[in-house]
Amino acid sequence: MSAKNDQSVSAVIRERHSIRKYDPNYKIAREEIVDILNSAILAPSSSNLQPWRFIIIDNEEVKKELRLIANNQEPIESSSAVIAVLGDKEMHKNIEKVYRSGYDAGFMDEENMNRLMNNANSLYPNLSEEARKNIASFDAGLVSMQLMLIAKEKGYDTVPMGGFDKVKFNERFNVSERFTPMVLIALGKAEASPFKTTRIPLKDIAEFI
Ligand SMILES: Cc1cc2nc3c(=O)[nH]c(=O)nc-3n(C[C@H](O)[C@H](O)[C@H](O)COP(=O)(O)O)c2cc1C
Numbered sequence: 001m002s003a004k005n006d007q008s009v010s011a012v013i014r015e016r017h018s019i020r021k022y023d024p025n026y027k028i029a030r031e032e033i034v035d036i037l038n039s040a041i042l043a044p045s046s047s048n049l050q051p052w053r054f055i056i057i058d059n060e061e062v063k064k065e066l067r068l069i070a071n072n073q074e075p076i077e078s079s080s081a082v083i084a085v086l087g088d089k090e091m092h093k094n095i096e097k098v099y100r101s102g103y104d105a106g107f108m109d110e111e112n113m114n115r116l117m118n119n120a121n122s123l124y125p126n127l128s129e130e131a132r133k134n135i136a137s138f139d140a141g142l143v144s145m146q147l148m149l150i151a152k153e154k155g156y157d158t159v160p161m162g163g164f165d166k167v168k169f170n171e172r173f174n175v176s177e178r179f180t181p182m183v184l185i186a187l188g189k190a191e192a193s194p195f196k197t198t199r200i201p202l203k204d205i206a207e208f209i
Contacts, residue, residue, distance in 0.1 A: 012153045020074060023190075026080055032154070033187070049088075050139070051089075071163045073164075075159050080189065085147075087136030090132070095117055137182055155189075156187055156189060157189070
C-alpha cells in the first residue's frame with residue numbers, strides 16, 4: 001500500500017524512507033515543488049521567525065555541478081530537484097515582517113504586535129551567533145521534516161543529505177554570510193527500493209518520570 005492511498009500522517013511517516021536512486025526522466029513541475037514548500041513552511045519556528053531559505057536546483061547541468069561538491073552522491077543527479085535548506089543566523093531581521101503580517105491579517109492588535117516585536121528585538125540580536133545558528137539549524141530541521149513528509153504524501157520520495165562541502169556550496173550559489181546551508185534534500189520519483197532501517201527501541205531512549 002502506498003502512502004498516497006492512505007493520507008494519515010502516521011501512514012506517511014511509516015512509508016517514508018530515504019531513497020537514493022530516482023527515475024532521472026521524471027520531472028516534478030515547479031508548481032508542485034512550490035506547493036510542497038508552501039506546506040512545509042507552515043512548520044513551527046522559534047518566535048515564528050522562520051529562519052530558513054530554500055535554493056531549488058532542478059537544472060540538470062547545475063545538479064551535475066552540485067553532485068561534485070556533495071561527495072558525488074548519486075541522488076543529486078537522478079532526482080528531479082534538490083532543495084537546499086539554509087538556516088538564517090540573523091532571524092531577527094524577520095521580526096518586523098513577521099509580526100506586522102500577523103497584525104495585518106487581524107491575528108493581533110497593535111499593542112500585542114509591538115509587545116512581541118519588543119520582546120524579540122530584546123532577545124535575538126543579543127544572542128551569540130552560535131546560539132542563533134543553533135536555533136536556525138533546529139528550525140531548519142523542522143521545516144525539512146515537513147517537506148519530506150509532504151513530498152511522500154504526494155507520492156514522491158526524498159533523501160536528506162548532510163554530506164556536502166558547505167564552503168564550496170556557498171561559493172557556487174553566492175550564499176551570503178547570513179545563511180548557513182543545513183541540508184540538501186533530493187526529491188524525485190523512486191526508482192529503487194529503500195534501504196530499510198531500524199530504530200533503537202523506545203524503551204532504551206524514553207522514560208516516564
Ligand atoms: C541531517 C541528515 C543528514 C544526512 N546525510 C545523508 C547523506 O549525506 N547521504 C545519505 O545517503 N543519507 C543521509 N542521511 C539519511 C540517513 O542516512 C537516513 O535518514 C537514516 O539512515 C534513516 O533512514 P531512513 O531515512 O530511510 O529512515 C542524512 C539524514 C539526516 C537527517
